Amino acid sequence: xxxxxxxxxxxxxxxxxxxxxxxxxxxxxxxxxxxxxxxxxxxxxxxxxxxxxxxxxxxxxxxxxxxxxxxxxxxxxxxxxxxxxxxxxxxxxxxxxxxxxxxxxxxxxxxxxxxxxxxxxxxxxxxxxxxxxxxxxxxxxxxxxxxxxxxxxxxxxxxxxxxxxxxxxxxxxxxxxxxxxxxxxxxxxxxxxxx
Numbered sequence: 001x002x003x004x005x006x007x008x009x010x011x012x013x014x015x016x017x018x019x020x021x022x023x024x025x026x027x028x029x030x031x032x033x034x035x036x037x038x039x040x041x042x043x044x045x046x047x048x049x050x051x052x053x054x055x056x057x058x059x060x061x062x063x064x065x066x067x068x069x070x071x072x073x074x075x076x077x078x079x080x081x082x083x084x085x086x087x088x089x090x091x092x093x094x095x096x097x098x099x100x101x102x103x104x105x106x107x108x109x110x111x112x113x114x115x116x117x118x119x120x121x122x123x124x125x126x127x128x129x130x131x132x133x134x135x136x137x138x139x140x141x142x143x144x145x146x147x148x149x150x151x152x153x154x155x156x157x158x159x160x161x162x163x164x165x166x167x168x169x170x171x172x173x174x175x176x177x178x179x180x181x182x183x184x185x186x187x188x189x190x191x192x193x194x195x
Contacts, residue, residue, distance in 0.1 A: 002027060002120065005051040006035045007042045007074075008086070009060025013105070017055060026113040027120070038144065039070035043077040044135055044178050053119055054078055057086040057105065082119035135177055143170040 004021060008014045014035040021033045034049070036042040039061050046054065058071060083099040100119040103112060136144065139160065146156045153167045160167075174180070 001030045001032055002053070003032045003034070003049060003051040004053045004055065005042065005045060005049070006033060007037070007039070007054065007056035007058075008035070009037050010057070010088075011037070013057065013086075013088075020109065024109075024113070026116065038141075038148070039074050040148075040178055040180075041135060041141070041144065043070070043073050046074075046077040046081065048135065051081060053082050053084065053116065055084045055086065055116075057088050059087070059089040062089070082122055084115055084119055136174065140170050140174055140177075143167060144174050147171060147174075 006014050006017045006021075008017070014037060018033045018035050021027075021031055034045070034051070036045060039058075042056075045051075056074075058074075061071060064070070085099045085102045086105050087102055088105045100122060101115045103115060107115075139162075142160060143156055146159065151159075153164050153171075156167045157164045
C-alpha cells in the first residue's frame with residue numbers, strides 16, 4: 001500500500017487531489033492518501049507516518065508572516081521522500097528546494113500521473129503499516145488552526161464552546177505532539193546565520 005501526503009492550504013485542491021488519487025487507476029497498487037493544510041502538522045506527519053510521496057503547494061504558506069521556519073523544517077522532514085511541488089503562484093520556487101518535479105496547477109492529469117509514477121520509481125518502496133492514526137484530534141486541529149491565526153484563548157474557547165483552561169490543555173498537548181519548545185514556537189523564526 002502506497003502512502004501519499006497532499007499538502008495545500010486550498011481545501012478544494014487538497015480534497016480534489018485526494019479524490020482523484022483514490023478513484024483513478026493511475027497507480028497499480030492500493031493507496032492511502034492523507035491531506036494537510038498546516039506545515040507544522042505536515043512536518044510531524046511526514047516524520048511519523050513516513051509517506052512514499054509528498055505532493056505540496058507551498059504558495060499559500062509563503063504569505064505567512066514568518067514563512068521561512070516552517071518551510072525549511074518541512075523540507076528537512078521530507079529528506080529523501082519524493083516530493084512533487086505544485087505551483088499556483090507566479091513566482092517560481094527557489095532552486096534550492098529539492099523536489100522531484102515542479103508542476104503548474106494547470107498541468108494535465110495525464111502528465112501529473114506520469115510525474116507521480118516517476119517520483120515513486122526513483123526511490124525503493126518500503127513496507128508501511130496499513131493504517132495511520134491521526135497525530136492530532138479534530139478538536140486539537142481546530143485549536144491549532146485558530147492559535148496559528150493569532151486568536152486568543154478566550155476567543156478560541158468561545159468559538160469551540162469549551163472552557164479557557166481546556167484551550168490551554170489542548171495547546172499544551174499540541175506543543176508536546178508537535179515537539180514545540182514553547183508556546184511561541186509557531187510564530188518564531190530561526191536566527192539568521194552570518195557567514
